[in-house]
Amino acid sequence: MPANRFYSSFDFETLDPRPQHQGEYRNAFQIDRDRIIHSSAFRRLQNKTQVFLSGEYDFYRTRLTHSIEVAQIGRSICAWLTQQSDALGDDCFIDPDLVESACLSHDLGHPPFGHAGERTLHKLMEPYGGFEGNAQTLRILTQTLFSEGRNGMNPTRALLDGVLKYKTLHAEAAGAKNHYLYNDQERWLDFTLGGQAFPLELTPGKTRNGFKSIECQIMDWADDTAYSLNDIADGIHAGFVNVQRLERWAEEQTLSDADKADVAFLSKAMRENRVEGRLNRLIGECIRATKLVPNANFLSTSTRRHQFTLEIDPAQRRRADLHKEIALDLVFLSPQLQQLDHKADFILKRVFEVLHERYIESVQPKGLHLMPASIEKQIQAAESTSERARLVCDWIANMTDHFAFRTYRRLFDADFGSITDFV
Secondary structure (H helix, E strand, C coil): CCCCCCCCCCHHECCCCCCCCCCCCCCHHHHHHHHHHHHHHHHHHHHHCCCCCCCCCCCCCCCCHHHHHHHHHHHHHHHHHHHCCCCCCCCCCCCHHHHHCCCHCCCCCCCCCCCHHHHHHHHHHHHHHCCCCCCCCHHHHHHHEEEECCCCCCCEEHHHHHCCCCEEHHHCCCCCCCCCCCHHHHHHHHHHHCCCCCCCCCCCCHHHHCCCCCCHHHHHHHHHHHHHHHHHHHHHCCCCCCHHHHHHHHHCCCCHHHHHHHHHHHHHHHHCHHHHHHHHHHHHHHCCCEEECCCCCCCCCHHHHHCCCEECCCCHHHHHHHHHHHHHHHHHCCCHHHHHHHHHHHHHHHHHHHHHHHCCCCCCCCCCCCCCHHHHHHHCCCHHHHHHHHHHHHHHCCCCCCHHHHHHHHHHCEEECCCCCCC
8 A cells, every 4th residue: 555645754653662563564543543442441432421321222322322423424524535635635645544543532531421520520620630521532542541541552643633622731721611631741742743832823722722633623523513413313312302392492592594494404304204314414514515725834844734724614514503502402401411410410529529538638558448459559659639639530530321320329329239249
């Protein structure tokens, strides 16, 4: 297979040297993808909330199926851009394996109970550097993916750049509730940037976070496409969105003519019982709504990954925003899901409080063993309260929805658990 001129050694480089295996048949991006797919962190996504609590219904999406859908859309965008752009060709193209890796891993850091769990962990961890799903993804890939939580997968620079949606450190985020990296992740951010400093115009916050490689931009739009369409589909199938509720919602909004046409499209799809097919067709439109636009910035001389901006058709961007607004108002803010969010917040707070008392504020060499021995050993060796808190947070964030429920019940439900209950 001929070399892909879109990438250079700068893109394939890893922070630490990788062992070279005789007869290796994969390139570095394929190795990244395979390591993600075969990790326990990826498997746990099958039991983490996307819209509805995982396991409540077999039909609805989980973080795992969502990630697979995002990966398919991301690969298709790569194929579309190669076909359409004069800057790309058979020997110079955006690598679909790299984009797939970014898409498959983009939600690895999400805790149990979806965004409700992320908000709760951020509040609990605010004194210790916060909690952020994208920062946690980076932590998993670089520090905790393998070897009982002691080693990452040593990803390529291009993959790190592909998953780094945000490039502002928590200390620079000025009280932000999300969209930051942990302060101790600066070394991986520096490596991703090739040791170059941000120019003055890329100030911390929204401006700096908007600086993304082309693969990260593709992953981001693939993610937007998947959840703006599929969250609506799940909401319709679950009965949260129906024709009457949607049209009543639309009457209460100030919508453009284009928005009204999209609402009518959804209403017609529901009346004709053709929701899945109609929304799947829109995925193709979102893929074809992309094009490459040349861009120059402080990294564009180091890598082609920063020589382009992904331009999205404004009509498709507007429709995605409309669908997200519908999903928020009719699904996520419904009493049923808000009650579950309240329960998730309560469960995670109570579990964290117990572990905080046992492991964070004061580490007692002898005490109740509430966490796995390998993690207790790391906590004993930690040099600061913040390090201990981060290790406790890692364990909670890794939990699936069901494991979090079971852990809570073991700790607080007198009628739950036995000596044979190990999972």
